[in-house]
Amino acid sequence: MTIPADRLVEMMDRRPGLARAALEEALLRVEQTRQTIRRLSADNPQQRVAAVLMLLADKFGTEQDGAVVLAPSLTRVEMAASTGLSAETVSRVMSLLRDDGIIGTGRHWTSVLDKSRLAGIAEG
Template sequence: MSQPRRRVPLSSTCAQPHHCPRPVRMQVLGQVPLFAGLSPEELDGVDRRMVSLSWAEGDRLYSAGKAADHLYALAAGRVKLSRPTGSGEPVVVDLLTPGDLFGGLSSLGQPVHEETAEALTTACALRIDPSGFRQVLLEDPPVALRVVDDLAQRLARARADVGNRSTGSVAQRVAGTLLRLADKVGQTSAGSGGTLLQLPLSRSDLAGMTGSTPESVSRVMSRLRKEGIIDSGRRWTAVLDRERLVEVAAGRHDGPPAP
């Protein structure tokens, strides 16, 4: 009889030192928008200030409400960001893939983490602390300027999200979220010719990502399935007709009504 897999306590201390080959580290850093356009020598300076760590599936990289004291660049695997709700049940707000920068620093206006980061699969990330990031900003002024631009864009996105959630229908928001996930983590499905999202997303997760309720999301997903725009199972969703899903997202499709 096989023994159950030993679980590491769910805390940020479950990070394990990990040997990530230098070519992989440099490739990952080159994908991070903040570091785009830096020379190999400049990227090497960023890399020297980072440590490579790994987490097993289900491990937390950090928890909501804890001090934000590191930035992470995901090198391998997938990580989900979730926020606690009033009921105590967390909802997924974003899914991260290699090249994504996440985490937070108080010096960037984020004293505590607003989300919990959890490894969906075995994951490896490069982590930098406040002093290391400060040195990067001092040595590479273009990065400092991008940080300012990034903060401005985050503020604009936050305002746009509030507007979209107050004006767009649930169907539009669900369709838009599915399209974004398809672009980010979708895989071409040979059988259906669509895009497969092999993710264990619950209706509560989609509700959290769209600012809706699980019941409203369920009704929209049911209508999208009946119309052949998507299909879904316990741990997967497939976008079968992207063009019609785009129309739903834009409010030009007379399919799933706003609940």
Template sequence: MFKEQAPPSFPTATAVTDDRQRTSLRLLRRTPLVGSFSDADLLALEIHTQMLQRWPGDLVHGHGDDADYLFILATGAVKISRPSRRGQDVVFDIFGPPAVFGAVSGSRGTGYPDTATALTHSQLLAIPAAAFRAMLETRADLALGVLDELAHRHERAQQHIRRLSSEEAGVRIAARLLELADTFGEPREGCIDLPIPLTRADLAALTGVTPETASRVMSRLRADHIVDSGRCWTTILDRRRLAAAAGH
């Protein structure tokens, strides 16, 4: 006689929704922008959020598209680019978690000033700009958080401009590699792997040099056994010497 087996069970729609909500709330709690929110506040915000998955090369938003969403990067990496006068997209930043980008200010009727593209498999929360704007109008702490975020970006942009105007190419590239290592680095046997596909063109755009100059600097860093690199991969072999090369 065969023993009767219970029928297979499948997750219900309610279970899937609850799991998604728990995940969204967990990601929101890790976001400094809403760090002052209570659990009830986060739950009220989570109602409006959508969870998105993007794979390498997938667009998060395009330059000039209606700025309808604020995005919170939960996992992965997103590159931010803008079109040059020649019509080519030039990378000027790479974001890691818990970056906030998109319609940060909640402005009406504006387009995204840049293009955001997933560099790696990325998980994001999307919050409608209208819902975020409504919260800005009633939450002074959220408005202050946005001001802090914008001030941080302004200071970072100013530092980048100062670096471009006063430091040689080798220092700029070493400094940017150091920033990327601190944001994305994965320690491995005394080294630090950068799990993002960083091309010579991207590195050149991030540091304001030509791809040829970026290649020469990287060749020198490889010869000095400070970094190792190949097609779209980079490993920091000696962080201390890289920091020295960056003037730190």
């Protein structure tokens, strides 16, 4: 759905709540972009992968038997694209996280087993 700019401005003039909501959304996106730029320029691969997993867990995860199941689960290629890493590096990091008991993985699924440890890695 698209709204012509002049119509949107008119709607915002009549509904200050809409203008505020649009501004809040724009500010949220600017902050997310700032965090992504920082993560891509300063964080190590494990921090990058952990940050994406935390984001997915917070936005799309569902509690199940003490774990957070990620739905949808990203493929290694999708994860690589979102972290600025190669698919091979993502696979190595995911294997380390799995071996440490922080995440669980399988064919077409990923779950966060220890969210506090994953958050600690993401924050560095």
